Amino acid sequence: MIDSAEGVRSRIWSVIRKIPRGRVATYGQIAALAGIAGQPRRVGQALRSVPSGDSIPWQRVVSAGGVLGLGRYDPMAGWEQRVRLEQEGVRFGRRGRVSLTEFGWKGRNPPRRRASKKRAR
DNA sequence: ATGCTGACTATGT
DNA sequence: TACATAGCCAGCA
DSSP, X not given: OOXXXXXXXXXXXXXXXXXXXXXXXXXXHHHHHTTOTTOHHHHHHHHHTSOTTOOOOGGGEEBGGGBOOGGGTOHHHHHHHHHHHHHTTOOBOTTSBBOHHHHBTTTOOOOOTXXXXXXXX
């Protein structure tokens, strides 16, 4: 079965919509899940085609290493992305990066206060 | 048809 | 850590 460009684009959006709240996924990860591994740039291109007003959670899509990459396309969007993510509970590191280990989709769970054996408190 | 661009990533210096 | 380069391939002039 062929992969029409539009089919791929739909799949990309579909994958992005599945990213849980409070988590983030990288372009590469999304590309792989959408069946176009190795072509993360197409994810960005698909996102660019998202009709404004659409409820797609684009803010959960980040560049490799947890970097917010939107700055190149629209500096203001980069700022908004950070605000939105923080509202979902995502915390940023010193250089404005997200810890993929803790917030990456399927990476690990978000920090839960002392979930270890040492009793919290 | 050809060539350049890009919401990217990995690697090298 | 930061910048440069190569690989990638669908859009667009």
